[in-house]
Structures are given as C-alpha cells and as structure tokens.
Amino acid sequence: MQAIVFDRTVRFDTHHPEPVPKDGECLLRVHMAGICATDLHIMDGYMGFSGILGHEFVGTVAAGPDEWRGKRVVSEINCVCRKCDMCLSGLAAHCVNRTVIGISGRDGCFAELIAVPLRNLHAVPDRITNEQAVFIEPLAAAYQVLVQCKIEPRMTVTVVGAGRLGLLVAQVVKATGCRLTVVDRNRDKLELAEKHGIQSIHVDDVIGRADRDVVVECSGSAAGLEIAMGLLRPRGTLVLKSTYAPSSAKSNAQASAQSNEGALPNLAPIVINELHVIGSRCGPFPEAINALTREAVEVRSMISATFPLARGLDALEAAKDPQRVKVLITMNPR
Ligand SMILES: [Zn+2]
Numbered sequence: 001m002q003a004i005v006f007d008r009t010v011r012f013d014t015h016h017p018e019p020v021p022k023d024g025e026c027l028l029r030v031h032m033a034g035i036c037a038t039d040l041h042i043m044d045g046y047m048g049f050s051g052i053l054g055h056e057f058v059g060t061v062a063a064g065p066d067e068w069r070g071k072r073v074v075s076e077i078n079c080v081c082r083k084c085d086m087c088l089s090g091l092a093a094h095c096v097n098r099t100v101i102g103i104s105g106r107d108g109c110f111a112e113l114i115a116v117p118l119r120n121l122h123a124v125p126d127r128i129t130n131e132q133a134v135f136i137e138p139l140a141a142a143y144q145v146l147v148q149c150k151i152e153p154r155m156t157v158t159v160v161g162a163g164r165l166g167l168l169v170a171q172v173v174k175a176t177g178c179r180l181t182v183v184d185r186n187r188d189k190l191e192l193a194e195k196h197g198i199q200s201i202h203v204d205d206v207i208g209r210a211d212r213d214v215v216v217e218c219s220g221s222a223a224g225l226e227i228a229m230g231l232l233r234p235r236g237t238l239v240l241k242s243t244y245a246p247s248s249a250k251s252n253a254q255a256s257a258q259s260n261e262g263a264l265p266n267l268a269p270i271v272i273n274e275l276h277v278i279g280s281r282c283g284p285f286p287e288a289i290n291a292l293t294r295e296a297v298e299v300r301s302m303i304s305a306t307f308p309l310a311r312g313l314d315a316l317e318a319a320k321d322p323q324r325v326k327v328l329i330t331m332n333p334r
C-alpha cells in the first residue's frame with residue numbers, strides 16, 4: 001500500500017506492507033488525514049519515532065466485527081493496556097504501556113490502511129463530513145483545556161498562538177462566555193480568529209499587563225511562552241498545549257550548540273507570581289463529535305490546502321509554512 005514513512009528521513013512508499021490487525025483490533029481504510037505540529041516535530045526527531053506518520057484521521061472499518069464493519073469512524077490515539085495503575089485509576093491516556101498512533105511504537109494514518117484497537121473507535125455521525133471529522137482528534141485536545149481548568153464567564157482568558165490548535169482552543173474557550181483574546185504574529189491568522197468573533201491582538205501590540213486569569217499557550221515557541229507568563233495575574237493559570245520540540249527533540253549537546261534557539265525563557269515569573277502550570281494533551285472525543293454535530297465549532301475555514309497521499313511529502317512541506325493553518329491529505333475516497 002501507499003504510505004508516508006519516517007525513519008530519520010521521510011519518504012513516500014508505494015509498496016509498504018499492509019497492516020495486520022491483532023486481537024481486539026480492526027482494519028480501517030483511511031479517507032482523509034490532517035497534519036499537526038506533532039508530525040512536524042517528529043520529523044525533527046521528537047519521540048524518536050520511526051514508522052508511518054499521522055494520527056488525525058477518518059476512515060471506514062474494512063475488516064472487523066459485524067457491528068463495526070462498513071462504519072465511518074475516528075480513532076483515539078492512545079492504545080492502552082487496561083491493566084496498569086494509570087489505566088486502573090481512570091487515567092488510561094497515561095497508560096505506562098501505551099503505544100500512540102503515529103507518535104510512539106505504532107504506525108500512523110498517512111497510509112491507505114491502518115489497524116487500530118476496536119475500543120479506540122468512535123462512529124462519525126452522517127452530518128459530519130470527512131473534512132470536519134479529521135479535526136475531531138485535535139478538537140478533543142482543545143476540550144481537554146476545559147476538563148483541566150474551570151473557566152467561568154467573569155474570567156479573562158488569552159490564547160497565545162492562532163494556529164491549527166490555537167483556533168480550536170479559542171473556539172472552545174469562547175463558548176464558556178469568558179472574556180477572550182487571541183495573540184499571534186500572523187495577521188491572516190488573527191483575521192481568521194476575528195471571523196470567529198474572537199478579539200485578536202498582534203504580538204507587537206501586546207502589553208504584558210499581568211491581568212489574565214488563564215492563558216493557554218498554543219504557539220509552541222519560547223517567545224509565546226514568555227508572552228503567556230507576562231500576561232498572567234499572580235496565581236493565574238498557565239495551560240501548556242504545545243510540546244517544545246527543539247529543546248525536547250534534540251540532544252542537549254545539539255541544543256546548546258544552537259545558541260538560544262528553542263531554549264526555554266526565564267521561568268522565574270512562575271515562581272514570583274505563583275502561577276499554576278497545567279500540561280495538557282489528549283481530550284474527550286465525544287465532546288468534539290458533539291460540537292461538530294451541533295456546528296458549535298467551525299473548522300472548514302481552517303483548511304489551507306488538501307493533497308492526495310501520493311503528494312504527502314508536498315503536504316508536509318506545505319504544513320511547515322506558517323501562513324498555512326490546516327493541511328489535509330486524502331486517501332481512499334468514500
Ligand atoms: Zn495532532
């Protein structure tokens with residue numbers, strides 16, 4: 001089958017072996033997939049992953065139990081053991097034995113076929129198109145902000161970074177009725193946020209007033225983290241939605257040889273202002289599916305380009321361009 005494979009370098013493979021589902025797994029024909037910052041970080045060495053890239057997708061069950069066969073589905077990305085202390089305490093996303101689709105120990109979805117655990121599946125309602133369905137995984141991650149941090153209407157909240165994830169987080173947070181602003185350096189992205197009725201501020205116009213109750217950092221950059229810390233009031237909450245690839249991906253020797261690029265900013269404001277810091281990753285799929293069904297979150301305007309799988313390498317290149325928001329890859333049509 002065709003697949004985009006990463007093993008130190010990324011390549012398009014036309015004769016990749018087809019996946020063989022294990023016990024408790026099914027085989028999906030992938031229709032469409034989305035590229036996220038994590039895929040680009042992996043290509044820089046993040047997680048030391050090798051295999052088929054990609055974890056945001058929609059597909060149809062091609063082989064599996066009768067109740068699932070032929071159903072259009074999305075899949076959660078953490079494949080868990082259900083036996084370890086984390087799983088047994090209800091924190092399966094932190095399973096110590098987990099593999100993660102396209103990120104850790106398991107092939108991803110930039111391919112014609114993928115095998116996934118049956119218990120990871122969620123049926124996609126007919127009202128949700130394939131283009132919308134590829135946003136379910138990152139939208140679930142956006143909803144995780146509300147799971148971890150109570151946001152009330154009287155609060156002031158800022159989202160730093162109006163990219164793929166930031167625009168989803170901003171839409172989810174806006175629905176709480178809080179006073180929300182979005183910060184970015186890219187004027188097109190700020191315009192897109194404004195189209196969603198979200199007040200936008202260019203990074204050059206940000207005044208570090210230290211008055212926000214909550215700041216959600218979605219830029220994944222050291223500069224963004226610095227801005228986020230400067231905006232928060234004492235005892236405010238900093239939610240980190242991004243991994244900081246350059247410092248986490250490369251060895252310390254490499255990182256220090258690269259001057260300050262990717263280095264963390266001074267973290268003293270966390271101590272001085274007694275900030276609460278929350279790391280945030282995967283979130284609830286049902287919330288995301290529900291929001292798209294109700295059209296409470298709009299994603300179509302975030303699609304910057306769509307490429308066929310055979311041009312997947314071009315798609316990955318396009319996704320690196322900061323002007324683009326979401327880049328999609330199409331495989332088997334329905
Ligand atoms: Zn992702």
Ligand SMILES: [Zn+2]
Pocket residue numbers: 080081082083084085086087088092094095096097098
């Ligand atoms: Zn486990």
